[in-house]
Amino acid sequence: MGETVLVTGCAGFIALHTIMQLNKDGFQIIGVDRKQKPANFLGKYYQIDITSPEIVRIFKENSIDYVIHLAALPSVSESIKNPQADCMDNYYATVNICYFSKLYGVKKIIFSSTAAVYAKPRYLPVDEEHPIDFISPYAITKGASENFIKYSGIDYIIFRYSNVYGYGQDSNGEAGVVAKFFDQMSHNKNIKIYGTGEQTRDFISVVDVAAVNVLALKCNVKNEIINVSTNRKTSIKELYWVIKQVLNYNKEPIYTFARPGDIEHSILDNTKLLNLLNYTPFVLLKDGILDMKDKNDILGGLVG
Numbered sequence: 001m002g003e004t005v006l007v008t009g010c011a012g013f014i015a016l017h018t019i020m021q022l023n024k025d026g027f028q029i030i031g032v033d034r035k036q037k038p039a040n041f042l043g044k045y046y047q048i049d050i051t052s053p054e055i056v057r058i059f060k061e062n063s064i065d066y067v068i069h070l071a072a073l074p075s076v077s078e079s080i081k082n083p084q085a086d087c088m089d090n091y092y093a094t095v096n097i098c099y100f101s102k103l104y105g106v107k108k109i110i111f112s113s114t115a116a117v118y119a120k121p122r123y124l125p126v127d128e129e130h131p132i133d134f135i136s137p138y139a140i141t142k143g144a145s146e147n148f149i150k151y152s153g154i155d156y157i158i159f160r161y162s163n164v165y166g167y168g169q170d171s172n173g174e175a176g177v178v179a180k181f182f183d184q185m186s187h188n189k190n191i192k193i194y195g196t197g198e199q200t201r202d203f204i205s206v207v208d209v210a211a212v213n214v215l216a217l218k219c220n221v222k223n224e225i226i227n228v229s230t231n232r233k234t235s236i237k238e239l240y241w242v243i244k245q246v247l248n249y250n251k252e253p254i255y256t257f258a259r260p261g262d263i264e265h266s267i268l269d270n271t272k273l274l275n276l277l278n279y280t281p282f283v284l285l286k287d288g289i290l291d292m293k294d295k296n297d298i299l300g301g302l303v304g
């Protein structure tokens with residue numbers, strides 16, 4: 001029997017792909033999410049809010065080797081509207097998970113942090129030595145969670161993901177721009193581009209992110225903060241063109257005012273990922289979008 005991994009936020013987008021990879025690699029999977037169990041969930045499922053002390057049950061009933069902590073409210077704009085919720089679901093939940101992980105002898109915790117902790121980059125590409133700064137409650141709760149994990153005494157790897165995209169991402173709310181454009185173009189709706197469209201992002205496929213999450217359990221690396229990114233910049237205009245081609249969309253985008261507070265350019269240096277985990281993200285943006293289209297055609301919209 002393989003080692004046992006607790007995946008928090010296991011009904012979410014990145015978890016869906018991470019769990020498929022864990023399953024392929026022979027890990028025993030325990031999932032926790034406050035949402036209902038997704039269809040075909042691969043493992044033992046607990047429908048519990050992880051801010052609750054009730055999570056002790058998961059640790060008592062299972063011998064957990066590793067935790068991949070993905071549960072969070074991932075929206076920057078929602079965090080501005082409701083910082084209390086972010087504080088609970090992102091920070092307090094992390095404290096709760098760390099507390100019981102330490103108590104029950106978890107070997108390593110893998111944490112999903114974010115490029116948002118770099119705020120407005122002072123240089124590009126942004127490496128892990130870049131100063132941390134916060135321009136949203138979301139980033140604050142992620143930064144505070146990173147600190148608590150470091151303090152907790154459990155071995156850890158903190159991953160700072162760039163912009164993750166792929167099949168299964170929720171296109172509502174303040175979802176990633178890829179999910180939004182993909183959904184709108186699939187339904188032949190108009191596309192709105194804020195500002196010039198020249199602003200750039202570092203889009204990484206969830207397939208690469210899932211592979212890295214699992215690799216983190218299999219390697220000896222510990223107590224490191226590592227960017228998970230492609231180190232490639234794509235402008236919003238380019239993104240529009242790639243999705244347009246894949247979906248045979250033929251409307252012109254509508255340009256509108258730049259949103260105040262939007263970061264102009266964000267690219268993360270991934271040298272440390274290569275040096276420590278020997279991993280280079282391999283999914284090219286066009287292939288990642290094609291994969292979304294294929295899965296959407298076969299499996300339909302959102303799962304989970």
Ligand SMILES: NC(=O)c1ccc[n+]([C@@H]2O[C@H](COP(=O)([O-])OP(=O)(O)OC[C@H]3O[C@@H](n4cnc5c(N)ncnc54)[C@H](O)[C@@H]3O)[C@@H](O)[C@H]2O)c1
Nearest residue numbers: 009011012013014033034049050070071072112114161164
């Ligand atoms: N998607 C991205 O581009 C991106 C970028 C950087 C970091 N991240 C981080 O990666 C992680 C996963 O992101 P995602 O895009 O898969 O998000 P998601 O919203 O698809 O999944 C998060 C899951 O966590 C669950 N959850 C939240 N609070 C909970 C609680 N208190 N108790 C139980 N379950 C709870 C939700 O129900 C949801 O199923 C998050 O921590 C996010 O901050 C995501």
